[in-house]
Amino acid sequence: MSVMSASSEDVFVPRPARIIEATAFTGRERFYRLALDRPLGHRPGQFVMLSVLGIGEAPISISCGPREDNILEMVIREIGSLTQVVAKRVVGDVLGIRGPFGSGFDLNDFRGRDVLFVCGGLGLAPLRSLIQPVLAEREQYGKITIISGCRTPDAELYRDDLRAWSEIEGVEVIRLVDSTAHQPWDGRVGLVTAPIADLDIDPERLTAALCGPPVMYKFVVMALAARGVPADQIFVDLERRMRCGLGKCGHCQINDAYCCVEGPVFRLSDLERLPEAL
């Protein structure tokens, strides 16, 4: 068996990424800022494969907008064998990164439009990679609405960001919890679908981006359809199990589409041929 030099780039080999910030958001989600050896060069809505060598690898959404420096931001929920180990890592520790992978969002699909973001739970993390660049060129868009829901007040992510975004002119932020669970809460109570019925929507002008738990999509899509938003103006960011990011391992396949290459962001109207999608 011959071993080629480590300098050759192999599609399966991760690059080192050092943790420069790790902040607890909730009991099980932490915000990470990583420094890579060179800029990631990603688009909004793309993802990376995160490694702890010796433990394994898992797909993680990129949570920051495109940037020119070598910084990568992500939110990691402590849920699997890998993320439990990552949760114990501290500033200065090194993780492994492959990517970026996937299609992502194209800002041109949103420019000149009213934009609605519907984020359920951890879905805010990937959508932040789109919200940031949109707000950075605020004048290119019409009215911007961000609906962000989570289970309980103590499960809310990016509280400071949500507050800062709500102070930008022409940006409405609607924060919801399923239940206050007897905790202090200054937002609304209900599901992310509830505000859609009362929003001031011009279906001719609106483009929406959705990301949340699997159960969320169908109901948000129904609520948007009821307001006359056409399917080709709705973008969904889907979650699937992914092992390679290269369109090979098969785990993320939705009918004949490899979610890791053709997705994870899809135009809703393109999902009609993929009955396994929603």
Added chain:
Amino acid sequence: MRRAIVTTEAAVLGWMARLSDDVPVHFPRVGPNGGWRFQPVASEDRLSFAGYRPTILPPGKLFAPVDEVLFNFVHLADGSFRASPVYETHPRVLAGVRPCDVRAIGLMDQVNREGTPDPHYLARRGATTLVAYRCAEPCSESCFCGAVGSLDSDEGADLFLTPLPAEDGEAPRVLVEARSDAGETLMEHLDGDPAHDPAALVARYRAARPEPFGRKLPGDPAGLPDALARAERSHVWRDHTERCLSCGTCNLVCPTCYCFDTHDEVDLADPDVGRRCRDWDSCMLNDFAVVADGHDFRRDVAARQAHRVKRKFKYLNDKFEAEAPFCVGCGRCGTQCTVGIDIFDIASDVLREHGGAA
């Protein structure tokens, strides 16, 4: 024109065994406890083409072995790591490969070459010389290579051997055709009579083989992609999964199944040293499409069966613009299935129930 010779079967088999003095040669043989498998041969071994049955595992697995090491890693003192990819580039000869498996290897070559190329597969594949052998008769009662168009597949073979119909009292003879430079080089030391008109010899072979060759589908397999599109809510899937154990054997023995998972191994003696390995995976296993929070995107076994069959007859041939299905008709999945579920029967029912005009 590439070199083509006619020689005796005994001469070809002896030559292949002797090749193993210089390079590992893998050839189908019966294992110590029964069951055919491709295994390394020794120069004194007496090889035979006779009595061949489909090997338990397809020969193409040589290029994507179980527990394959993708890269080795070392954790460094500064908390970082160094990772070194592993590529196996030892020359090998894979001989006695039947056309259905040649076709499967050709498809896997395409899968691993297109999109993001897989350097690990391509390293092994590039170092291997492929010697194919045409079937004179169906190799099992499960075979249906003739129905799915892989009976004469030769793309990817470096040497192609055709058994010639025996004349009275004559020793069995074989047409040996080089299909590549590597094939020419390999047959340098194989003597025989030059074949001036190999096509005529192949025609004689074809005329002598049974027709139909193996099982025949109850309709044109070219209609399967459309029939499958119409079979979205068919009872066929439930009918063919009532007994399914979701064991994944059908995937593991399939020459065109390439889904995988990865896992890490760490040296017990030195936990700073380890490797990332690739394992075969199966879309029939019940956790194949489960995500971290436990949601299963293909929970129903009938949905998994539909997915497996659509990959073989629709999704992958569409994706790779292949003329024929990814199912090459080797019959392995049906033979090895613990409860006798056969993709041939499923495809037959789909054609019967959902075939016909679009």
